[in-house]
Amino acid sequence: MNTKTAPSRRLLVVDDDPLILSFVSSVLKHAGYDVVQANSGEEALPLALENPPDLALLDVTMPGMSGIELAQRLQEEGAVPSMILSAHGQMDIVKEATTYGAVGYLVKPVEAAQIVPAVEAALARADDIRRLRRSEINLTAALAAGRETSMAVGLLMARYQTDRDTAFEVLRDHARSHRRKINEVANELLKAEETLNAFRPSFLEQGRNK
The missing domain is CATH 3.40.50.2300 (Response regulator)
Structure with missing residues (x-):
């Protein structure tokens, strides 16, 4: 074997x-x-x-x-x-x-007899720390993705006067149809909203000048 x-x-x-x-x-x-x-x-x-x-x-x-x-x-x-x-x-x-x-x-x-056991213990501790760091990074990324998705759902609810479940389903279906992750689409929606909001002061100023 x-x-x-x-x-x-x-x-x-x-x-x-x-x-x-x-x-x-x-x-x-x-x-x-x-x-x-x-x-x-x-x-x-x-x-x-x-x-x-x-x-x-x-x-x-x-x-x-x-x-x-x-x-x-x-x-x-x-x-x-x-x-x-x-x-x-x-x-x-x-x-x-x-x-x-x-x-x-x-x-x-x-002493020779102490070296390998001490190194093995240190390696095990180092491996544990690496796993914890990876878990923390993955958790942070997941939480960030969750926040982006929730904010995008709220944006769709306000924009199209719909409920949370419908907004989430539309967002999810759009991501699936384009073979993309839902948080990527959510992030694009949020960036697009930020860009549109950047124009708001200019239009308000134009309105005051008329």
Whole structure:
């Protein structure tokens, strides 16, 4: 029986310590992840934005751009979730990083047995956040479409002195006959009304001048 394997998750590991960078990357590669390495925030940023990873593992203290700064840039410019590699006694930094998309952390010195479970937990959290964001976007779009349709129905009711059900059916049938979404037709009606209303002041002024 053929089995489909899940696509490899892409990880970006960033640390200025070559030993830690090599160690963490090798553990993750052995676990089946697609790993990209960078030894500075400046090197990591364009890599992450050009081909966004599913998760970025970031060392907190690096010369130049710190892990916190990089986490912030990744969140603002690419919505890339991050995981912090921190030393003992840096929990205040970890808490700060959560405001910039950090979904987990590992404490140095890192033990091999801790890396994959922590990454899996962080990936699961990142996936949940992505789903919530998509749901929020879809809900916002649906609510906006609903408002446009309701306003267009009200416009038709006023214009043709008809009831709500009839106005909605006419709007829906028109959209169906033209193979279009009802909210698209509703939006066009509203824009047309706005355009017509823009002429009203000019006609009123003409009437006063006669």
